Amino acid sequence: MRLKDKTAIITGGASGFGAGIARKFATEGARIIIADIDSDAAQAVAGELGCDAIQVDIGEADSVARLATEAHAIFGTPDILINNAGVTHLPKPMEEVTEDEFDRVLRVNVKSIYLTARAFVPDMKIRGSGVFINVASTAGVSPRPNLNWYNASKGWVITATKAMAVELAPFGIRVNALNPVAGETPLLKSFMGEDTPEMRAKFLATIPLGRFSTPEDMGNAACFLASDEASMITGVAMEVDGGRCI
Secondary structure, eight states: OTTTTOEEEEETTTSHHHHHHHHHHHHTTOEEEEEESOHHHHHHHHHHHTOEEEEOOTTOHHHHHHHHHHHHHHHSSOSEEEEOOOOOOOSOOGGGSOHHHHHHHHIIIIIHHHHHHHHHHHHHHHHTOEEEEEEOOGGGTSOOTTOHHHHHHHHHHHHHHHHHHHHHGGGTEEEEEEEEOSBSSTTHHHHHSSOOHHHHHHHHTTOTTOSOBOHHHHHHHHHHHHSGGGTTOOSOEEEESTTTTO
């Protein structure tokens, strides 16, 4: 029960890594809000875990402001904010990515962190505590070809995490990132372009431990960083990647 009496909002919590983090947090005693653009999926996970769900478009300012208002009515200012929601463009040469695809990647992967910080940091400062965990990617450390603007967005997340950590440390707020390798999530097919045994083998060949990141892996890592056991850890981008970035 490492997160007993803690409150947490998990964006993109209705599937993939976000759902894995939610399940781990629930078993460790946290009170959770699943925040996701897919309301039905969010309600399904919330029903499974006995927690709350809020529909949110994480890249839209008014929607994030509504999330903050509704969350405050449920349990006040969260102790933990997991910025997990993310998207990618399909693998293609950088110059062939459309402007709409580029804008969508930056809106969900980048602007969302700005919006959640704007919505939740002021009250965390007043309270004198808080934890942000931003889900970045090995793509921000060791980019793969043909995912250029996704790679760049995750590099931004890592830099933003470190910048947030330095600025917010005097207020008792810790900020860390997780860098998963590709995993069994809805984004896997998008990363690979096509989900075939040959393409999976190609991806797995770059991971020394020989498997993808799992939602359980991410839940375990996020739980540690969110817990008091990590009270001296801030500004870290922890690789949960089976050695991919070595």
